[in-house]
Amino acid sequence: MVKVTVDGIVVDVPSGSSALQACEAAGKEIPRFCFHERLSVAGNCRMCLVQVVRAPKPVASCGFPVAEGMEILTDTEIVRKARRAVMEFLLINHPLDCPICDQGGECDLQDQAFGYGADHSRYQEAKRAVKDKYLGPLVKTVMTRCIQCTRCIRFATEIAGVPELGAVSRGENMEVTNYVEKALTSELSGNLIDICPVGALTSKPYAFTARPWELKRTDSIDVSDAVGTNISLHVRGTAVLRAVPRVNDAVNEEWLADKGRFSVDGLKHRRLDRPWVRVHGKLQAVSWQDAFVAIGRRLDGVPGDRIGAIAGDLCDAESMLALKDLMTALGSPNIDCRQDGADYDLSHRAYYTFGTTIAGIEDADALLIVGSIPRQEAPVLNARIRKRFLAAGRGGFPIGLVGAPTADPTYKTELLGEGPEVLAALRDGTHPFAEVLKAAKKPMIIVGHGALTRPDARAILASAWSLAAETGAIGAGWNGFNVLHRTASRVAGLDLGLVPGKGGRSAAGMMSGGVDVLWLLGADEFHTAQIGPQTFVIYQGHHGDAAAARADVILPGASYAEKSGTYVNTEGRVQRSFRAVMPPGDAREDWRILRAFSEVVGHTLPYDTVEVLRERLATVNPVFRVIGGLDAVDVSALPGPTGAGAVSSAPFRPVFDDYYQTDPICRASPTMGECSRIYVHPRTVAAE
Amino acid sequence: MSAHSPIDQIEQPDSFAFDAESEEQIAAILAKYPPERKASGTLPLLYVVQKQMGRQTGSAWVPRVAMDEIARRLEVAPIRVYEVATFYLMFNTKPIGRYHLQVCTTTSCWLRGSDDVVAACKTATGISGFGQSSADGLFTLTEVECLGACANAPILQVDDDFYEDLDGPRTIELIEALRRGERPTPGPMIDRVNSAPEGGRKTLADSPADQG
Numbered sequence: 001m002v003k004v005t006v007d008g009i010v011v012d013v014p015s016g017s018s019a020l021q022a023c024e025a026a027g028k029e030i031p032r033f034c035f036h037e038r039l040s041v042a043g044n045c046r047m048c049l050v051q052v053v054r055a056p057k058p059v060a061s062c063g064f065p066v067a068e069g070m071e072i073l074t075d076t077e078i079v080r081k082a083r084r085a086v087m088e089f090l091l092i093n094h095p096l097d098c099p100i101c102d103q104g105g106e107c108d109l110q111d112q113a114f115g116y117g118a119d120h121s122r123y124q125e126a127k128r129a130v131k132d133k134y135l136g137p138l139v140k141t142v143m144t145r146c147i148q149c150t151r152c153i154r155f156a157t158e159i160a161g162v163p164e165l166g167a168v169s170r171g172e173n174m175e176v177t178n179y180v181e182k183a184l185t186s187e188l189s190g191n192l193i194d195i196c197p198v199g200a201l202t203s204k205p206y207a208f209t210a211r212p213w214e215l216k217r218t219d220s221i222d223v224s225d226a227v228g229t230n231i232s233l234h235v236r237g238t239a240v241l242r243a244v245p246r247v248n249d250a251v252n253e254e255w256l257a258d259k260g261r262f263s264v265d266g267l268k269h270r271r272l273d274r275p276w277v278r279v280h281g282k283l284q285a286v287s288w289q290d291a292f293v294a295i296g297r298r299l300d301g302v303p304g305d306r307i308g309a310i311a312g313d314l315c316d317a318e319s320m321l322a323l324k325d326l327m328t329a330l331g332s333p334n335i336d337c338r339q340d341g342a343d344y345d346l347s348h349r350a351y352y353t354f355g356t357t358i359a360g361i362e363d364a365d366a367l368l369i370v371g372s373i374p375r376q377e378a379p380v381l382n383a384r385i386r387k388r389f390l391a392a393g394r395g396g397f398p399i400g401l402v403g404a405p406t407a408d409p410t411y412k413t414e415l416l417g418e419g420p421e422v423l424a425a426l427r428d429g430t431h432p433f434a435e436v437l438k439a440a441k442k443p444m445i446i447v448g449h450g451a452l453t454r455p456d457a458r459a460i461l462a463s464a465w466s467l468a469a470e471t472g473a474i475g476a477g478w479n480g481f482n483v484l485h486r487t488a489s490r491v492a493g494l495d496l497g498l499v500p501g502k503g504g505r506s507a508a509g510m511m512s513g514g515v516d517v518l519w520l521l522g523a524d525e526f527h528t529a530q531i532g533p534q535t536f537v538i539y540q541g542h543h544g545d546a547a548a549a550r551a552d553v554i555l556p557g558a559s560y561a562e563k564s565g566t567y568v569n570t571e572g573r574v575q576r577s578f579r580a581v582m583p584p585g586d587a588r589e590d591w592r593i594l595r596a597f598s599e600v601v602g603h604t605l606p607y608d609t610v611e612v613l614r615e616r617l618a619t620v621n622p623v624f625r626v627i628g629g630l631d632a633v634d635v636s637a638l639p640g641p642t643g644a645g646a647v648s649s650a651p652f653r654p655v656f657d658d659y660y661q662t663d664p665i666c667r668a669s670p671t672m673g674e675c676s677r678i679y680v681h682p683r684t685v686a687a688e
Numbered sequence: 689m690s691a692h693s694p695i696d697q698i699e700q701p702d703s704f705a706f707d708a709e710s711e712e713q714i715a716a717i718l719a720k721y722p723p724e725r726k727a728s729g730t731l732p733l734l735y736v737v738q739k740q741m742g743r744q745t746g747s748a749w750v751p752r753v754a755m756d757e758i759a760r761r762l763e764v765a766p767i768r769v770y771e772v773a774t775f776y777l778m779f780n781t782k783p784i785g786r787y788h789l790q791v792c793t794t795t796s797c798w799l800r801g802s803d804d805v806v807a808a809c810k811t812a813t814g815i816s817g818f819g820q821s822s823a824d825g826l827f828t829l830t831e832v833e834c835l836g837a838c839a840n841a842p843i844l845q846v847d848d849d850f851y852e853d854l855d856g857p858r859t860i861e862l863i864e865a866l867r868r869g870e871r872p873t874p875g876p877m878i879d880r881v882n883s884a885p886e887g888g889r890k891t892l893a894d895s896p897a898d899q900g
Contacts, residue, residue, distance in 0.1 A: 164765065170774075179767055180752070
C-alpha cells in the first residue's frame with residue numbers, strides 16, 4: 001500500500017494504482033473520456049489532468065502511477081484552467097448538435113462541458129467533418145461527433161475479442177473506423193454504445209426514440225441466456241424502449257449481450273393479449289372465464305397421468321412452481337422444464353450448476369470446454385473467459401475444446417476432438433491435454449448442452465465429473481466443475497424439481513402421445529408436429545410463436561418485463577427482476593393465471609400473493625431464500641453424478657445455429673431478424 | 689478533407705501475392721524478430737509490398753488485399769496493418785504515378801526556393817496540385833515535411849532518391865530526364881560533393897592529408 005495525499009486527504013492505495021484511482025479513493029471526481037476502468041489505459045483525452053506537487057506541469061492522472069508520499073491537487077486554478085483548455089480543444093471539432101443527438105442527456109461530453117466548457121467558442125475556422133462508418137444493424141455512427149478517445153477500439157480488441165476497429169490516418173485526419181464496410185462480428189457490440197462517451201456510437205434501433213429523462217428505469221434480469229445479466233429496462237408509457245446493463249461484478253461486470261439488449265422490440269410484436277379457444281379448428285377470442293371453462297371441461301374425467309406440462313426457457317421460478325403445484329394437484333407426475341431433452345443428475349446442485357462461478361473463472365489456470373460454444377450460448381460469460389485468457393498471458397491459460405470447431409471463440413483454443421471419446425482419452429492419460437489439466441492448480445471443465453442434450457448425457461456428465469475429480473478440479477476450496485446452461489429458466493426449473501415424477505413422462509414422451517392434455521408454459525423450442533394430433537394443447541405464454549399456433553387454448557401471459565420474477569442463472573445465483581410495464585390487454589402474470597385456473601378446477605393453489613408464493617419457493621428449495629448472493633459449496637466429498645451406459649461416439653453438435661433466433665421474444669424482434677439476416681444468413685441477402 | 693481516401697473509393701486489385709524477390713526479403717526481415725513478436729515486421733513488410741507493386745505495376749502503392757496478406761503472415765488483425773499503413777504518409781494507400789515527386793516545403797527548403805521547385809514540377813508534369821497525378825500517369829506530386837537534407841535545400845525526392853540543390857530550370861531538366869526513362873545520379877544537382885561547399889573545398893585547402 002502507498003500513502004497518497006489528495007487535496008489534503010490521506011488515502012492508502014495499492015502500489016501500482018494510478019493517480020486517478022487515488023483521487024477516487026479520496027472521493028474526488030475526476031473528469032475523463034478515454035479512461036475506463038475495464039479497459040487498458042490510453043491517456044489520450046487529457047481531461048483527467050491533476051496537479052502533482054513538485055511536478056512541473058499538470059499530469060494525466062489516469063496513466064500516472066502513485067508513489068509514496070505523493071501530493072495530488074485536483075481542484076486548483078491550474079487544474080481548472082488546464083481542463084478548460086482540454087475541453088476547448090475537444091469542442092473545436094465536435095459539432096454542437098446536441099438537440100438532434102441521441103446521446104443528449106447522458107453524454108459525458110455534455111456533462112463535463114457543464115463544468116469545464118466555455119460559454120462561447122473562439123474557433124473561427126472550418127470544423128472537420130468525418131464520414132459515418134457502417135458497423136452493422138445495431139450500432140449507429142455519427143463519426144463527426146467522435147472525440148477519438150479510442151474506448152471503442154480498446155473494447156472491441158480487449159473485451160469483445162474482435163479486433164475490427166482501429167484508428168486510421170493521423171493527427172487531424174485520424175478516424176475511428178473498421179476501414180472496410182463490414183458489420184462488427186461481435187455478440188457484445190451493443191456495449192460500444194454504452195462505452196462511447198459521446199454520441200458517435202449510438203443504438204440504431206433506438207435512434208430518435210426517447211430522451212433519457214423521459215424514461216422510467218426498472219431493474220430486471222436478462223432472460224435471453226442463462227448468465228442472468230443484470231439489466232435495467234427503460235420504459236416510457238407502456239413501451240420498453242431499451243435494455244441497458246447494470247453493474248454486477250459477480251455476473252456481468254457491466255456488459256450485456258446483444259440479444260438481451262436489442263430483442264426488447266420483440267416485446268411489442270406478436271403478443272398474445274387475450275385468451276383464445278379453438279372452436280371447430282379455428283381460434284376464437286374468448287373471455288378468461290370461458291377459456292378456463294373450456295380447459296376445465298376438457299380435463300374432466302382425464303386421469304392425472306394423461307395430463308402433462310412443459311415449462312419453457314423464459315419462465316420465472318414463481319410460475320414454474322405454480323405450474324408444478326397445479327400438476328401435482330391434478331395428480332400428474334408429467335412435468336418437465338427440459339424441452340431440449342437435456343438430462344442431468346439432480347441429486348446435488350453442484351452437478352447441474354456452474355460451480356466455479358463466473359467471477360471464479362478469473363482464478364482458473366486451465367479450461368476444458370465440452371460440447372459448448374460459450375461465445376454464442378453466453379457471450380458475457382465468454383468475455384470473462386477472454387479476460388482470464390488475456391490476464392494469464394501467453395500460454396498461462398490453456399483452453400481445450402471438445403466439440404464442433406467453430407468460428408473464433410475470441411481466445412486461443414486447442415481443438416482436442418469432436419466427440420465424447422476425448423473425455424475417455426483425457427481420463428486414461430493418452431491425450432496430451434490430460435497433462436495440462438493435471439499440471440494446473442485450478443483447472444475447470446465446462447460441460448455445455450451440446451453434450452447434455454444427447455441420450456448419453458448422463459454418462460458424459462459422470463465422465464466429465466470423474467475427469468474433474470482426477471485432475472484436481474474438484475477439491476476443498478475449488479470447484480472446477482461447470483454446467484453451462486443456455487436458458488434463463490433451466491436452473492430454477494431443476495431447483496424446483498420440474499422433472500418427471502415417479503412414472504412420469506419427459507417432454508418428448510408427453511409430446512408423442514403420452515398425454516391427452518398438454519400444458520405448455522412458454523414452451524416453444526420444438527417442432528409442434530411432434531405433438532400428437534389428438535393431444536389437447538394449452539399454451540400459456542406471451543408470444544404468438546409456433547406452439548401458440550398449435551394450441552387449442554391460448555392463455556396470454558406476461559413477458560419478463562411485465563412481471564416481477566425470480567430467475568436462477570447458470571451459477572445457481574438467485575436473482576429477482578421487477579415489473580417494468582403492465583402486460584398488454586388481458587394478459588396476466590403467469591402464476592396468477594395458474595392460481596386462478598386452479599380455483600376453477602377445484603384445486604385452489606395455496607397462495608394469493610406473490611410474497612406467499614415466494615415463501616413457498618423457499619420452502620421447496622432453500623436456495624431461493626438468498627437473493628443475489630451465492631454460498632460457497634464444498635464439493636470435495638461428493639461422489640459425483642451417476643451415469644452409466646454406453647457413450648455414443650457421435651460428435652457434439654452446437655445447440656443452436658442462429659444466435660439471434662433462440663426464443664419467442666427475439667423471433668418477434670425486427671432487430672434480431674435483421675441481425676440474423678446479416679450475420680447468420682448473409683448469402684440469402686446477397687441473392688436478393 | 690481526409691489524407692486517405694475512403695477505401696471504397698479506390699479501385700482495389702482482387703488479389704496480391706508476394707513474388708520470389710519479396711519472399712526473400714521477408715525471410716530476412718522476419719528473421720530479425722522472435723516468432724511471437726513478428727508483428728514488428730509490419731512496417732518493413734509494407735515497404736516490401738510497396739516496392740513489389742512498383743516493380744510489377746509501375747505504381748508503388750499498398751492495396752488492401754496486400755495489407756490483409758501482411759496481417760495473415762504476421763498473425764495480427766487486418767485493422768492493425770491498416771492503422772500503420774495509413775498513419776505513415778510514406779505508404780501510398782492509393783495508386784500513384786511511375787515517379788513519386790516529393791517536394792519538401794518546410795522552412796529551409798522554402799527559404800531556398802522550394803516554391804520554384806513546386807511550380808516547375810507542375811509546369812513540367814501538368815499536375816495542378818499536391819496529391820494529384822499527371823495525365824500520362826507517370827508522375828504524382830506530393831508535398832512532404834522536412835526530409836533532413838536542409839544543407840542541400842531545396843530538395844525533391846523522387847521515389848527513394850534525393851535530388852538536391854534544385855531550382856526551377858534544373859527541376860524541369862530532371863523531370864524531362866525521368867520522362868525519357870533516365871535516372872540522373874541522385875545528390876546535389878550543382879557542382880558540389882554531398883554537403884560540401886559549392887565549387888570545392890573552402891577550408892583546409894592546404895591540409896597535409898590533401899597533399900599526401
